[in-house]
Amino acid sequence: MSKHTALYGTHEALGASFTDFGGWQMPLKYTSELAEHHAVRQAAGLFDLSHMGEVWVTGPDAGAFLDYALVGKLSAVVDGKAKYSLICNPDGGIIDDLITYRFGAEKYLVVPNAGNAPTVAAELAARAEGFDVVVEDASDTTSLIAVQGPNAEAILLKITGDSQHDLVTGLKYYAFTEVTVAGHDVILARTGYTGEDGFELFLPNGEAAALWASITEAGAGLGLIPCGLACRDSLRLEAGMPLYGNELSLEGNPFEAGFGQVVALSKEGDFVGKEALAALKAAGAGTTSGRRLVGLKGLGRRAARGHYPVLKDGAVIGEVTSGQPSPTLGYPVALAYVDVEHSAIGTALEADLRGKAEPFEVVALPFYKRAK
Amino acid sequence: MAKVAAGLQYSEEHEWVAREDGNVVSVGISAVATDALGDIVYVDLPEVGSTVTAGETCGEVESTKSVSDLYSPVTGEVTELNTTAVDDPAVINSDPYGAGWLFKVAAVSDGPLLSAEEYAAKNGGEL
Numbered sequence: 001m002s003k004h005t006a007l008y009g010t011h012e013a014l015g016a017s018f019t020d021f022g023g024w025q026m027p028l029k030y031t032s033e034l035a036e037h038h039a040v041r042q043a044a045g046l047f048d049l050s051h052m053g054e055v056w057v058t059g060p061d062a063g064a065f066l067d068y069a070l071v072g073k074l075s076a077v078v079d080g081k082a083k084y085s086l087i088c089n090p091d092g093g094i095i096d097d098l099i100t101y102r103f104g105a106e107k108y109l110v111v112p113n114a115g116n117a118p119t120v121a122a123e124l125a126a127r128a129e130g131f132d133v134v135v136e137d138a139s140d141t142t143s144l145i146a147v148q149g150p151n152a153e154a155i156l157l158k159i160t161g162d163s164q165h166d167l168v169t170g171l172k173y174y175a176f177t178e179v180t181v182a183g184h185d186v187i188l189a190r191t192g193y194t195g196e197d198g199f200e201l202f203l204p205n206g207e208a209a210a211l212w213a214s215i216t217e218a219g220a221g222l223g224l225i226p227c228g229l230a231c232r233d234s235l236r237l238e239a240g241m242p243l244y245g246n247e248l249s250l251e252g253n254p255f256e257a258g259f260g261q262v263v264a265l266s267k268e269g270d271f272v273g274k275e276a277l278a279a280l281k282a283a284g285a286g287t288t289s290g291r292r293l294v295g296l297k298g299l300g301r302r303a304a305r306g307h308y309p310v311l312k313d314g315a316v317i318g319e320v321t322s323g324q325p326s327p328t329l330g331y332p333v334a335l336a337y338v339d340v341e342h343s344a345i346g347t348a349l350e351a352d353l354r355g356k357a358e359p360f361e362v363v364a365l366p367f368y369k370r371a372k
Numbered sequence: 373m374a375k376v377a378a379g380l381q382y383s384e385e386h387e388w389v390a391r392e393d394g395n396v397v398s399v400g401i402s403a404v405a406t407d408a409l410g411d412i413v414y415v416d417l418p419e420v421g422s423t424v425t426a427g428e429t430c431g432e433v434e435s436t437k438s439v440s441d442l443y444s445p446v447t448g449e450v451t452e453l454n455t456t457a458v459d460d461p462a463v464i465n466s467d468p469y470g471a472g473w474l475f476k477v478a479a480v481s482d483g484p485l486l487s488a489e490e491y492a493a494k495n496g497g498e499l
Binding site: 325354 | 434
């Protein structure tokens with residue numbers, strides 16, 4: 001039985017098509033996923049991301065605990081900043097990728113993916129033994145609404161008091177603040193999963209529908225439309241961002257996924273997965289051994305999709321993890337794991353598109369980068 | 373609810389067939405199919421002069437989210453392609469029973485086809 005967010009009724013009233021994602025009934029699209037994609041690139045889009053998890057970590061050992069539980073050095077994050085990190089198992093396999101927000105030395109918010117939220121909450125609770133911390137899973141009572149696109153800031157300013165405008169305009173990427181938007185006290189973060197400027201707003205479930213309505217009204221003259229998970233996927237793919245379950249998994253490791261820099265092997269003390277990750281790094285995982293996540297650009301019109309084989313001179317040397325025609329760029333794009341010797345930018349490869357090999361080329365990520 | 377155009381015939385695989393002059397039929401895909409596929413960005417159609425066989429694949433329809441085989445609902449020789457739909461596949465979404473037709477066939481026989489009423493009932497479509 002799929003769960004519903006507090007905005008389910010709002011989506012129904014808007015005529016959304018729904019899909020099951022991570023155990024939740026979520027809007028796939030409202031009208032056209034292409035129109036929604038272009039709206040985010042050119043104006044603004046409004047997303048319900050309440051399926052994402054919210055786990056609070058509080059107490060005197062909060063920083064030290066997160067340094068042990070996650071692969072990054074969260075204790076070093078500055079108050080008011082967020083950090084992308086991974087939670088790994090003792091073998092170095094990836095349990096989830098997550099964003100951690102530091103409110104203070106004794107207060108952090110960890111945001112895991114929807115389908116992994118219960119696992120991450122349970123894993124954090126288990127790893128908390130011996131630390132003076134409280135791990136509280138607030139996923140079921142917290143909503144998350146995202147406003148993404150070049151007009152996102154202008155829209156939020158319309159419904160934020162003048163005295164707080166500087167807090168919004170001065171907010172840096174991967175930073176957050178606490179402000180009042182349309183009368184609702186929210187955690188406002190300049191984060192996203194689209195490759196555009198944008199914000200994510202956390203607030204209690206009971207206020208989500210009212211805030212959604214206020215943002216919709218504020219964005220009416222600025223091109224804002226509601227957006228579903230279909231365009232969220234195409235937007236994040238163009239931005240070269242991984243999706244757990246596609247690019248990241250328990251069977252994979254951070255180095256082959258291109259996230260070696262988020263593994264803080266030099267931080268003080270032990271952390272879960274340290275020994276295995278150090279061994280993987282020493283063995284050159286993702287650089288001189290094994291496979292590597294790369295971006296592929298299709299030279300024809302047909303797109304490679306998840307699980308399609310990647311070929312070099314007819315031999316299978318990898319597998320596509322995500323792929324589709326890029327709405328912004330106009331050609332097929334894909335993320336794929338390939339043997340490291342075929343991972344250099346410019347390498348000519350093929351993808352097996354249902355029995356027919358089509359040319360693809362390894363290109364730098366992200367596929368799309370917004371003009372600053 | 374997806375619209376089903378009256379007066380056309382439909383295959384199980386969601387192609388529609390419209391009778392033109394003589395034995396020539398035009399073929400497209402139903403709104404049930406376009407709704408399920410999402411925004412179509414690429415169509416691969418059989419070549420003019422080639423023979424298509426009822427129930428067999430003759431091309432593919434690719435959307436942002438997925439790709440689906442195109443099955444011919446009739447057997448015969450392909451006489452014309454809708455180059456407008458090839459150049460701008462969005463027309464298949466916006467007008468699947470009109471400007472979004474795909475190809476024409478000089479049909480020698482039909483595969484199993486449903487009436488619009490039967491097809492609508494089977495697929496929860498709206499006539």
